[in-house]
Amino acid sequence: MSDFDHAFWSIFVSGVTLVSIVACLLLLWVTSRKKVPARPDNTTGHVWDGDLTEMNNPLPMWWVWLFIGTVVFSLLYLVAYPGLGSYSGELKWSSESEYRGEMAKAERELAPLYSQFTSRKPEELAGDANAMAIGERLFMNNCAQCHGSDARGSKSFPNLTDHDWLYGGSTEKIAETLHKGRTGVMPPMAAAVGSADDVKNVAHYVLSLSGSPHDSLRAQLGRSKYAACAACHGATGKGNEALGAPNLTDDVWLHGWGEQAIVNIINQGKTNEMPGQHGKLTDAQIHVLTGYVWGLSNKAPAKP
């Protein structure tokens, strides 16, 4: 945000610009009227070091015309484009509108390339080498920064090659995730669970759900306290795809494995966000990406 938002600055900038242009014209006018003595030997008459003289050749007149040309150009430019303070120019140019124009042009040019894909189902695209090559490049440029070049993710960024889906693994759900993004919110549950010891017990209960090594005694004690979690994670801990609540009974530990990691999440909660790509990628691109992501964990149906 600019600090120079007082109206004075616009007037100041416009004033300086116009005065400079007038000053250039003045300079031209004054120098073109000036006459200098012309010597027969075409030098300035000054002699240095015995025999060093300086020639006094006049400058070509077309340089003056070029200079006047630049002044005329600058005046036309300042009428058409923003330059005089906050005046936006007759053509109403802005870098944002230029960006929008370029994006629209790019979409128009890409549309024929994608048109062969938009009418087909994403599952079918997963078997099309061309579509998948494009999908791979789209993935590398847009998704791999978080989900990894191999799509296997990292801590807090889901692995897209397995069959564990937070919000659903159908092509419709994947497309929805890509368009709108996802915000998974787990509130801090320590207060609802109880004391610090209770939280530890619940952590061991959760570990027991997946068959991971745990303290059986603590797991027993934590079972009753787990009721606070069941609202989102389900009574059996299978998760809830509508909420994005993870399945606690599988072997996927997106936010870290072990007692301490689970205790931390219960105490602090977790907000995990995936940015929506609608508006950044075209619908056709998202369609191809849906096929690509689905194809990472599924085989495309055999061609009829």
Next chain:
Amino acid sequence: MKVIPIQPVPAGEGEFQSLYESHRKIYPREATGRFARWRWVFVWLTQAVFYGLPWLQWGERQAVLFDLAARRFYLFGYVLYPQDFIYLTGLLIVSALSLFLFTAVAGRLWCGFSCPQTVYTEMFLWIERKVEGSRSLRQKLDQGPFTLEKLVKKTCKHVLWLALALWTGFTFVGYFTPIGDLALEFLQARMSSWEVFWALFYGVATYGNAGFLREQVCKYMCPYARFQSAMFDRDTLIVSYDASRGEPRGTRGRRDDLTAKNLGSCIDCSLCVQVCPTGIDIRKGLQYECISCAACVDVCDSVMDKMRYPRGLIRFTTENALRDRITGSALLRRVLRPRVLVYALILLLLSMTLAISLAVRTPLKVDVVRDRAALARIVSGGRIENVYRLQVMNATEELQHYRIRVDGLPGLVVAAGEETVVGPAESRWVPVRLQLPDGSAPGGSHPIHFRVGTDSGEAEVREKSVFIVPR
């Protein structure tokens, strides 16, 4: 500190002039001779290359094509990537050294014989002479009133000039868009806006520079003009008027005795001034405007022939040679002096290096980019995994199968991305996973090397990277 005495200009003396002056058009008189013939050889050579090269085919494509949109530069059999700009650098260094070499030997040869400004000015002047006639006819036409004849001639000249200029602009764009396609686009009126812009820009620039600006480019705009003169020394061959032979100048009969009349060889015909394209008088000595075109040499030689005097009153010679009166093989020895030999040697070495490196170039490039979001993972089986993406650039025009191997850490294997297929002139990001059994290496960053190559082993590239074991 020494004070430099300055003699002030006496006030009120002599004429007064403006700081600016209008351009006075120069009408160079026609000159024929050895050097004029050499200039036309270079005009034909350079323009045959410039206008002809885009039309050559190499297999399915144009032989010389700079595909800017796809960032591939095709030079006959070579597919060059932007990463290959080092060869362009090499070419520019070789060109600069060549310039130093022949400027040290014989002055502004580039300017007078092969510079595009000279070449195009020659072509435009040829058209001008064909349409408007010889020097005196051109001068009379310009000074005379605006008659029908003048209108017809001027129109004819400018139409021919514009045609040549636009063909030049069109050819220029043909290095970037295949020229056959470009011709079709032109005929079907569907050239892209950038193609039209550049063809017109280059065409109008040719028309303006060769039709109107001419010597003013050399005098005011060109940086080569200024620094080439700085490369001369007293043994550089330059266009020189032999004043000791020519002065005192004056008219005389052909059979007159020169010593009796106290005359030098110069008959003061001023033809050397009339043929000069930059409008100087070479008899005043070498001036910075002189582009070394040797038109004055040609015309003076022809006058000397008519007078039955020996040629060479104006000739290519050196300052030292004029002062010490050296000629023949002694002069040649001075020309081939240490400075010249050193330039020649360096030039030879660099040209050979450039040629050899291009000849043995591996048509495969690889860049390794480590994933940064996840530096390392622990995966099932107790293995540590790092993820990379390799940009594999195929610089051949066939489909290639490459295999990716790694070395540098015992036990390190390529878990995914061992084989990849890259299309002709294509570059592809390939995700690669490397795995190392946990405990094989201490925590930290370990240097490793990727080896990417064809199965036959003819093209192989080694690129370094690191494998990170979490502490």
